[in-house]
Amino acid sequence: MDELDQLERVCELYRKYTSDLGAVIEQQRAFREATRGRMTPQLDDLEAEITYLKLRELRPQTVMELGTFHGWSTTWLLSALRDNGTGHLHSFDKIHNVVRNVPSELVGDRWTFVAGDMRANLTKVPAAVDYLFVDADHGRRFGRWYLQNLFPLMRSGTPVSVHDVFRGRQARVWSEGAEVVTWLQRRQVPVFSASRRQAPAVFAQLNALRAELGIEGARGTLRNPMIFFSLP
Ligand SMILES: C[S@@+](CC[C@H](N)C(=O)[O-])C[C@H]1O[C@@H](n2cnc3c(N)ncnc32)[C@H](O)[C@@H]1O
Numbered sequence: 001m002d003e004l005d006q007l008e009r010v011c012e013l014y015r016k017y018t019s020d021l022g023a024v025i026e027q028q029r030a031f032r033e034a035t036r037g038r039m040t041p042q043l044d045d046l047e048a049e050i051t052y053l054k055l056r057e058l059r060p061q062t063v064m065e066l067g068t069f070h071g072w073s074t075t076w077l078l079s080a081l082r083d084n085g086t087g088h089l090h091s092f093d094k095i096h097n098v099v100r101n102v103p104s105e106l107v108g109d110r111w112t113f114v115a116g117d118m119r120a121n122l123t124k125v126p127a128a129v130d131y132l133f134v135d136a137d138h139g140r141r142f143g144r145w146y147l148q149n150l151f152p153l154m155r156s157g158t159p160v161s162v163h164d165v166f167r168g169r170q171a172r173v174w175s176e177g178a179e180v181v182t183w184l185q186r187r188q189v190p191v192f193s194a195s196r197r198q199a200p201a202v203f204a205q206l207n208a209l210r211a212e213l214g215i216e217g218a219r220g221t222l223r224n225p226m227i228f229f230s231l232p
Pocket of ligand 1: 040041042043066067068069070071072073074092093094095116117118119135136137
């Protein structure tokens with residue numbers, strides 16, 4: 001799918017799940033308020049919303065999250081699985097603040113958290129991941145590590161999102177993002193992004209649609225450097 005098709009698809013999802021998305025945004029605002037001082041959110045609004053919408057449509061059984069930090073992305077991912085009524089999230093992080101932040105009603109029996117360095121925990125990667133979310137160490141070395149060690153554990157066609165790639169018009173040199181973008185380009189894999197700087201037309205069109213649908217973000221943040229693609 002080229003960028004235009006992907007944008008159209010995302011617009012359809014905004015229309016299809018407007019009401020559920022609005023409820024999750026309200027929930028996430030309340031979550032921020034309740035965890036003030038111990039939860040620093042990272043994902044920006046559009047990329048969090050797109051992640052939620054993709055998970056709603058895909059209805060994955062197994063989702064893997066690499067990099068929870070304090071739980072902002074974790075709660076978005078878990079909300080999609082809750083609203084689907086199915087699916088399990090396996091989250092990995094070196095720090096475990098997330099465990100006390102994620103509300104127990106959202107955890108239910110749908111969450112497994114693995115504490116420790118991902119590089120020492122490859123044996124804990126679930127067998128058949130249906131969606132891979134990556135937001136961890138943004139250095140080049142770590143990017144190279146997971147391209148060589150984590151991606152080969154995934155099936156061809158697995159949807160993936162990687163955060164912090166397009167903060168500017170291009171990925172920063174020597175970064176994880178540059179490694180991933182080069183890897184994808186060599187394999188001619190199309191990439192979707194709602195980055196304000198890298199994909200301004202997509203960013204503008206999605207914001208126009210959100211305004212029409214009455215959707216205001218949970219944070220009000222604009223950068224959205226995440227990229228979305230399917231593994232070759
Ligand atoms: C940018 S934060 C994640 C933010 C989170 N996704 C959110 O939306 O709020 C990056 C996280 O990756 C974790 N991390 C970095 N390197 C890691 C590694 N080698 N193994 C596991 N976790 C790692 C850090 O501890 C940190 O919590």
